[in-house]
Amino acid sequence: MAAPTLLPDPACLHLRLLDASETMITAVVATTFEEAVCPVCHRRSARIHSRYVRQIADLPWMGCAVRLELHVRRFFCPNPECARQIFTEHLPSVVAPYARRTTRLTDIFVLLGFALGGQAGKRLAAGMGLATSPDTLLRLIRTQPEMRHPTPRVLGVDDFSFLRARTFGTILIDLEKRIPVELLPDREAETLKKWLEAHPGVEIISRDRGGDYAKGAREGAPKARQIADRFHLLCNLSETLEDFFLNKRTALKEAVHDPATPSPVQAESCPPRLSQKGKTKKQEEKSEALHQQRVQRYHQVHELRSQHTRVTDIASQLGMASRTVEHYLKMTEPPQRIRVTHRKGRPKKVAPFQEYLLKRWNEGCRNARQLHRELTEEHGYTASYANVERFLMQCAD
Numbered sequence: 001m002a003a004p005t006l007l008p009d010p011a012c013l014h015l016r017l018l019d020a021s022e023t024m025i026t027a028v029v030a031t032t033f034e035e036a037v038c039p040v041c042h043r044r045s046a047r048i049h050s051r052y053v054r055q056i057a058d059l060p061w062m063g064c065a066v067r068l069e070l071h072v073r074r075f076f077c078p079n080p081e082c083a084r085q086i087f088t089e090h091l092p093s094v095v096a097p098y099a100r101r102t103t104r105l106t107d108i109f110v111l112l113g114f115a116l117g118g119q120a121g122k123r124l125a126a127g128m129g130l131a132t133s134p135d136t137l138l139r140l141i142r143t144q145p146e147m148r149h150p151t152p153r154v155l156g157v158d159d160f161s162f163l164r165a166r167t168f169g170t171i172l173i174d175l176e177k178r179i180p181v182e183l184l185p186d187r188e189a190e191t192l193k194k195w196l197e198a199h200p201g202v203e204i205i206s207r208d209r210g211g212d213y214a215k216g217a218r219e220g221a222p223k224a225r226q227i228a229d230r231f232h233l234l235c236n237l238s239e240t241l242e243d244f245f246l247n248k249r250t251a252l253k254e255a256v257h258d259p260a261t262p263s264p265v266q267a268e269s270c271p272p273r274l275s276q277k278g279k280t281k282k283q284e285e286k287s288e289a290l291h292q293q294r295v296q297r298y299h300q301v302h303e304l305r306s307q308h309t310r311v312t313d314i315a316s317q318l319g320m321a322s323r324t325v326e327h328y329l330k331m332t333e334p335p336q337r338i339r340v341t342h343r344k345g346r347p348k349k350v351a352p353f354q355e356y357l358l359k360r361w362n363e364g365c366r367n368a369r370q371l372h373r374e375l376t377e378e379h380g381y382t383a384s385y386a387n388v389e390r391f392l393m394q395c396a397d
C-alpha cells in the first residue's frame with residue numbers, strides 16, 4: 001500500500017495555496033501537465049481553450065473538512081476530423097468526471113458502506129469528520145463491480161429468508177474459501193440444477209435434509225458427492241436424543257426417585273397410533289414436555305424481571321431471543337397448551353391426509369413445502385399449503 005500523501009496524486013497536482021478557516025481547509029491545486037490527451041482520438045494537445053475550477057471534497061485533516069479547489073483546463077483537439085473539438089483534461093487518479101469528491105475519499109466511503117452499511121457507516125463517517133448520508137453509502141456499494149468467483153470444488157447449499165418465514169432464497173457458499181458465491185431467487189430444485197449445469201466442476205455438495213436440494217444436486221451435478229451439512233447432522237442428533245429421552249421420561253423419573261426400582265416397560269416400541277387429539281402417544285408426551293419447558297421459562301423470565309434484570313440480559317442468561325423474552329413479559333399468566341381443534345361446521349381439509357403426514361413426520365420429514373408437494377402430486381390433496389403448514393406447527397407444539 002502506498003504511503004499517504006498530502007495531495008491525492010502529487011505526480012499530477014501541485015499545491016498553489018493552502019487556506020484554513022475555523023471549520024474548513026481549502027487547498028488550491030492545479031495540474032502539472034503541459035498537455036492533455038483527447039479522450040476520443042487520443043491525440044495530444046497543448047492548445048488551451050479555457051480554464052475552470054472544480055470544488056472537490058477530500059479526506060479530512062485531523063477531523064477538519066478539506067476542500068480541493070482544482071484548477072483544470074479545456075483543450076482544443078489538434079485532429080480536425082475528431083468528433084470532439086474541445087475536451088476537458090481528465091485526472092483519473094484524483095477525481096472521476098463530474099464527481100464532487102476525490103477518488104480516495106470515495107474509496108473510504110465504499111469501505112465504510114461494505115463494512116457497516118448505511119446508517120452505521122454514516123455515523124462512523126461523521127465521527128471521522130466526513131459528511132455523507134446512508135443513501136450515498138448504499139448507492140456507492142451498488143455501483144461497485146460485482147465480484148466473480150471461480151466455481152467452488154466444495155459447495156455449501158442452504159436456504160435463507162428474504163422475508164422472515166415467508167419468502168426464501170438459496171445461498172451458495174464456497175466452503176473451502178468460506179465466501180458466498182451466489183444467491184438464488186428461490187429454493188427450488190430446478191433453480192439449483194440450472195446453476196450447477198452452468199457451473200460444472202463442483203465435486204462435493206453439502207446440503208440440508210430437504211428433498212429439493214438433493215434433487216437439484218442429483219440432476220445438475222450427477223457426479224458430485226452429496227453430504228449433509230454439520231448443522232443438519234447436529235439437528236438430527238439433537239432430535240434423536242430429545243425423542244429418546246422424552247420416551248424414557250417415566251423411567252428416568254423413577255430412576256432418580258428410586259434407583260432400585262426397575263424401569264417399567266415403555267410403550268414406545270408400539271407403532272405410532274393417532275390419539276383423539278390427532279397425535280401419536282409419543283408426540284403427546286413430547287408436546288407435554290415442551291409445554292412444561294415453556295411454563296418454566298415463563299416463570300424464570302418473570303422472576304429475573306422482578307429483580308430488574310434487563311431484557312437483553314435475561315435473553316442471554318436463559319439462552320432465548322430478546323423478542324421471546326418480551327413476548328413472555330407481556331403475558332400475565334403461564335402459556336396455555338395449544339391443542340388441535342376442529343372448527344365447528346368446517347371439516348379440516350387436511351384431516352384425510354393426517355395419518356400420512358404423521359407418518360412422514362415420524363420418519364423425520366419436517367419440511368412443509370415438501371410434504372405439501374407430496375400430498376398434491378401423489379395423494380390428490382387440493383387444499384392450500386397453509387393448511388399443511390398449520391398442521392405441522394401443531395405437530396411441533
Ligand SMILES: [Zn+2]
Nearest residue numbers: 038041077082
Ligand atoms: Zn480528438
